[in-house]
Amino acid sequence: MAETNEAWFERASRVLPGGVDSPVRSFASVGGTPYTVASGAGATVTDVEGTVYLDYVQSYGASLLGHADPMVVRTIESVAKTGTTFGAPTRDETLLAEAITERVTGLEQVRFVSSGTEAAMSAVRLARGATGRSTIVKFDGCYHGHADSLLTASGSGVLTLRLPGSAGVPEGAVRDTIVAPYNVVPSLGEDVACVIVEPVAANMGLVAPAKGFLEGLRRECDRIGALLVFDEVITGFRLAPTTASELVGVVPDLWCLGKVIGGGMPVGAFGGTRAVMGELAPRGAVYQAGTLSGNPVAMAAGRCVLEQATADRYEALADRVARLADGLEAALLDVGFAACAPRHGTLASLFVGSGSQRLAAPRDLEQARAINGSGRYAGLFHELLARGVAFAPGAYEVLFCSFAHDDAAISRTIDAAHEAATALRAHDG
Numbered sequence: 001m002a003e004t005n006e007a008w009f010e011r012a013s014r015v016l017p018g019g020v021d022s023p024v025r026s027f028a029s030v031g032g033t034p035y036t037v038a039s040g041a042g043a044t045v046t047d048v049e050g051t052v053y054l055d056y057v058q059s060y061g062a063s064l065l066g067h068a069d070p071m072v073v074r075t076i077e078s079v080a081k082t083g084t085t086f087g088a089p090t091r092d093e094t095l096l097a098e099a100i101t102e103r104v105t106g107l108e109q110v111r112f113v114s115s116g117t118e119a120a121m122s123a124v125r126l127a128r129g130a131t132g133r134s135t136i137v138k139f140d141g142c143y144h145g146h147a148d149s150l151l152t153a154s155g156s157g158v159l160t161l162r163l164p165g166s167a168g169v170p171e172g173a174v175r176d177t178i179v180a181p182y183n184v185v186p187s188l189g190e191d192v193a194c195v196i197v198e199p200v201a202a203n204m205g206l207v208a209p210a211k212g213f214l215e216g217l218r219r220e221c222d223r224i225g226a227l228l229v230f231d232e233v234i235t236g237f238r239l240a241p242t243t244a245s246e247l248v249g250v251v252p253d254l255w256c257l258g259k260v261i262g263g264g265m266p267v268g269a270f271g272g273t274r275a276v277m278g279e280l281a282p283r284g285a286v287y288q289a290g291t292l293s294g295n296p297v298a299m300a301a302g303r304c305v306l307e308q309a310t311a312d313r314y315e316a317l318a319d320r321v322a323r324l325a326d327g328l329e330a331a332l333l334d335v336g337f338a339a340c341a342p343r344h345g346t347l348a349s350l351f352v353g354s355g356s357q358r359l360a361a362p363r364d365l366e367q368a369r370a371i372n373g374s375g376r377y378a379g380l381f382h383e384l385l386a387r388g389v390a391f392a393p394g395a396y397e398v399l400f401c402s403f404a405h406d407d408a409a410i411s412r413t414i415d416a417a418h419e420a421a422t423a424l425r426a427h428d429g
């Protein structure tokens with residue numbers, strides 16, 4: 001009997017809660033049954049039924065070169081043959097750390113972990129340890145993984161809202177977390193250990209930093225002696241062969257990295273100056289450790305990606321992403337849907353609202369929510385999927401293009417979007 005997505009998801013749901021290992025994959029917010037991926041190659045994935053999709057998920061940004069890049073695959077094979085984990089120093093971790101630090105001003109040392117969650121959690125612990133303070137400030141709509149103290153959401157941009165964003169997170173765990181609206185520089189108290197921010201927000205759709213926002217955060221942190229943490233788990237080596245900090249010229253005290261730097265393997269990292277990183281054990285008093293940290297396969301895969309990710313390839317990708325964003329916006333407006341497709345370098349996202357006008361790009365979560373409240377994304381998502389184009393199954397995710405998304409792929413996506421919007425319009429009556 002032929003394999004089906006339906007059967008695999010049912011089977012998965014018996015042994016995996018919700019049938020998945022990460023909630024968004026379940027299609028909970030768009031409805032329907034998720035496709036189960038059998039393989040990927042370049043810009044595409046193929047599901048267990050043999051359907052090929054042009055993939056804009058790309059492991060939520062972990063894949064920059066596209067799936068199963070031949071050089072990365074060869075690297076993984078050759079490293080794996082010599083052992084995959086040792087619990088002792090290897091050359092690979094030093095080589096990747098060198099590759100990262102030489103590309104980012106102010107980033108002198110990194111410690112590798114196995115996920116972005118661990119990177120952000122550890123950076124916050126380090127900031128608290130280094131400053132001897134407890135309070136942390138995050139921004140509404142920014143995602144920093146699922147460590148308790150960072151898992152706070154809020155329905156409004158109220159600065160002092162301190163509600164847990166998940167069952168199982170005790171009030172005490174977020175008591176010292178302040179949530180502020182994105183793109184407004186908060187005025188900080190002297191109890192603040194750190195301000196953590198996505199320098200280009202990419203977890204509420206794409207929300208670019210307003211002019212002066214990041215510079216203002218730097219000044220405000222300096223004024224009270226708090227550390228500025230840039231969570232660049234998405235933006236690091238995604239926008240350019242360096243970090244967003246380098247592009248905007250604002251140097252944080254700590255960086256969180258992940259996704260791209262693992263070459264498709266489970267990796268995260270956090271880093272900063274030698275002085276700050278020196279507070280970590282074994283030299284310093286801030287404990288942090290990991291059995292699989294600095295995993296040689298992941299380190300080598302990440303380095304292989306960075307070596308191939310030259311400035312010209314990012315520039316070419318940014319041009320294609322701009323064409324994609326323009327095309328998506330035009331396709332939706334053409335059939336009478338309110339839309340905007342903000343873009344920032346190689347990142348873009350699509351907002352579909354109520355009404356039929358061109359929308360202004362949102363500046364914070366409240367504005368992003370107001371647009372997504374139309375509920376139109378889900379319909380568009382399914383119409384696109386039916387035409388072989390896989391956007392993320394959630395309205396708050398950005399579009400991840402890989403270097404393998406060529407001009408033809410972009411054109412095909414824009415055509416599919418026009419057809420999808422037309423079909424959706426027909427259903428709407």
Ligand SMILES: *Cc1c(COP(=O)(O)O)cnc(C)c1O
Binds near residue numbers: 060115117118120203
């Ligand atoms: C994905 C992401 C994380 C969490 O990384 P995981 O590897 O999923 O734990 C943290 N911060 C940002 C900005 C992210 O996009």
